[in-house]
Amino acid sequence: MPGMTRATAAQSVWRWIGIIAGVVWLFIAFYPILYILLTSLRSQQGFLMGNPWLPTQTPTLSNYATVWNAGFARYFLNSVIVSVITVLLILVCALPFAYAVVRTRRLWVQGLFNVLLVGLALPIQAAIIPVYILVSKFHLYDTLAGLILPGVAFGLPLTVLILVNFVRDIPKDLYEAMAIEGAGDRAVLLRLVLPLSKPALLSVGIYNFVQSWNNFLFPLVLTQQDSVRVLPLALVNFRGQYTINVPVIMAAVTLSALPLILAYVFGRRYLLQGMLAGFSK
């Protein structure tokens, strides 16, 4: 092109460098995921004999059947129970708390809120020893409740913080209008704050679901029996059982992420927004 200036030439070079780097990163970031999916469709023989980095010629779903028949349904159900109840409890506790913090100008309320915020920086690893001892003392060791309760506690600080910021943005006029109608706190919370907070609740709900679904340390320390095993722990156990039957293990890995994969396919925007939670404005 005769009319091309030096600046645009440089720009186009940079653009191509960007695209090439983007493709390289695509390989690094996505290839392992592709490997999981492709391998899960392979037969064991095909895995040992064929080229493990290429797709198989004869895909099979039998690995998924194997995983499912090895008690996977139970672990999946356990994970669903733990994550769903954890999320619900977190939301049920956090929204009224956030409302109270926003609508009460008392030093002690703000003080309690600030104490809760310190909890944001506390890693669960730091509390796991006493949590283990408490859970055992309350006879919750090896129960799903023993996973749910501490999970709720550690999910609350961030949830409350995000909801406080959201509830605070509800226009003052709306509160005043409700006050004129003579609505009490309960009515305001249920009829005004709850409906308006739905997007925020969805977002933090997703965030907490992902955290709970993927939590490894709590189940590792707080459970042992097969009957209360959740997915991340079950995966580690599967590896012990199926060893070099990598296709079966990759099928288990895929199934363990199934809810998130489906959410990603059908509601990517919500899922990503939820994962970012309060980390980005």
Next chain:
Amino acid sequence: MQHRLRKAAAAAITLGGLAAGVAGCGNGGQTGNAGTSGNGTAAGQQNITLWDIQTGDLQKAIQSMVDDFNQSQSNIHATVQFFENDPYKQKLQVAMGSHSAPDIFFGWGGGILKSYIDARDVYDLTDALNKDPQWKNKFLPSVMSAVTFDGHIYGIPNNYVQPVFFFYNKKLFDQYGLQPPKTWDDLLHCVQVLKQHGVIPIALAGKDKWPDLMYEEYLVDRIGGPQVFDNIVAGKPDAWSDPAVLKANEMIQQLVDMGAFEPGYASVGYGDGEATALVYTDKAAMQLMGSWDFSSVLTNAKSMVDNGQLGWFPFPSVPSGAGNPADVAGNPSNFYSISMDSKNKDAALTFLHDAVLSDNTVKRLIDLGQVPPVQGIEDQLKQAKYGDYMTFQYDLVKNAPHFQLSWDQALPPAEAQQLLTDLDKVFLKQMTPQQFSDDMNKYLQKQ
């Protein structure tokens, strides 16, 4: 929880059984507290409670043993409660401390039992056994050392032996004209030949660290005899600097230098099944492992066992070593002991005498592919499925003057953990034998 893993694995595995849950922590299996409730308290009836941790088929065998016993007795009623492995240890410790222990408890012998004995929580069985020589001589002597302290016996074996030895891939050995090595030099020769042909000589599950320990246990015993480790357990000053320990670690590093182990052996696990997979996929020729490895091969590569391609041989002798080359290491058995708190010690003794490893129980264990440590079962074993393998184990233990309990079971947990880390460093040549001994001396603990 690495060092407990083996117990979990051992408990979960049965020969004909399914794949064992050996990864992570915990043995896949039964819920705890699945005991029968004994509430028939007729006049003069004595109730005894028994704690055990078996799962699956072995749990059924124990339950049948208890049921048989209750049927045969008119005024003793035994009740068994089953627990998960790790919680059990805690439960037992709490019970001992609060004097609410059951009449009969399940144990591993060694250090843990010793600590209860020192606290006067365990009933001494010596007199009862001495009065009944037939009972006393029923068990293989090498197994009894785990429950014998200062000549007093505190437990009765209750299940099966799990010695450690080499498994080998016969196909690879035949291919390169090798014989199972009898001496250390033979072993080195095998390593050399296999290495030359591009075969991994020995699979080692270094990621889990406890498989490293098997080499140390055997070499120290072969070189210096059992006394060396007894000194370590007793916490004698500088016990880890014993020449036998130094020499053993030099020999380990000799193997490392020869490239005896697979690439990346420090990241290959036993719990995730890789080390054994190396053997049954013909990548590696040998593995030093406990008897439970047989069932792993059976689960994953049954044809290898059926075609007679899986072989086994005892740990080789070390020339001019002070130890007896017939000694074995591993898990001798588990044991029942009577607690001092028991109000019905006589009834508990009757139970130990009549029920534990009774003919029926022995038969049940053999049917499950396990080798109980009792005399005179050679014929039964030979006729059993995989009888040659069971006979090999039996003879190994029967002929052993000493059965070394796994060191990580025999030592206090903190010292055991440090031992595993430091030994791993010896295998990685991050530590010299001298550094290993110096460092471990700092962790010596009096029991």
Next chain:
Amino acid sequence: MQPPLPAPELLFGGGRRAGSDESMERRTPWPRTVMMLPTLVFFAAFVVIPMAMAVYYSFLRWNGIGQPQWTGGANWAMVFHDPQALHAMWLTLAITVLSWVIQTPLSLWIGVFLAGRQRYKNVFGILYFTPLLFSAAAIGITWSYILNPNFGLVLSLLKALGFPADSANILGNPRWALFTVACVVSWQFIPFHSLLYQSGSRQIPETLYEAAKIDGAGPWRMFFSITLPQLKYTVITSTVLILTGSLTYFDLIYVLTGGGPGDATNVLAMDMYKQAFVNQNVGYGSVLAVILAVVGVGLSLVMLRLTGYNRMDSQLEGV
């Protein structure tokens, strides 16, 4: 395992505006106390009390079940002379620095790259973010097969290229194990941080770039004089998350190496776990747990203070 740390603008935007509503004062706070109760109970029972217990345990010699013994500061005196604990602290520092150095430039670039609205970038983005869908356990297991020295994917690739059969010893080599773990950790978390940067970059006003273009600025200059300064607070958020997150890497290390080979990846969180739950040394494990908590909270506060984040609101309002 991302620690639940908020965007600091939320944190510090907080107190100032709270309760600016006059009408609220008339209400009785009693139902509100009830509203706050469940959260407070949960938080007290499983966060506050456990942390207090951890501090208390750190002065005990206790195996978790038997009779605890008060040992005063013995555990604390030991920790700073214990070569294993010091080594664990060093590894934790090393993996923190490594994670930051690997993750920050890559995430920044990817985020900015993805901020463009071209369709192919959209497709790239969809694929880039897929690692977010998998748990640390799943990722650890997958990578342990990819890197497996005897059956792994990397090995078969190397072998196909003619390298010898022992060339894939990555995780089993104490020199490389920590770096490898840091790379896998980065692989896991870069998608998250890219997402952060993408969302940050998209909020940069287009007018700034247009003005710069008129001045004849090239891509480099635009990046350094517009994009980077505008992303300052995203960089800080991401950095705080990486630093505090690194303190607690556990799941992946547990699955990939278990702290080995030797103690090459035995970071503080791993050491704490082993001391408490394997060695049954609850007192000493608690010392390490308290150190983790103090460093975690301290690091967050210092980062926020040093970077002047609490002045941010006024800045934002000036935009």
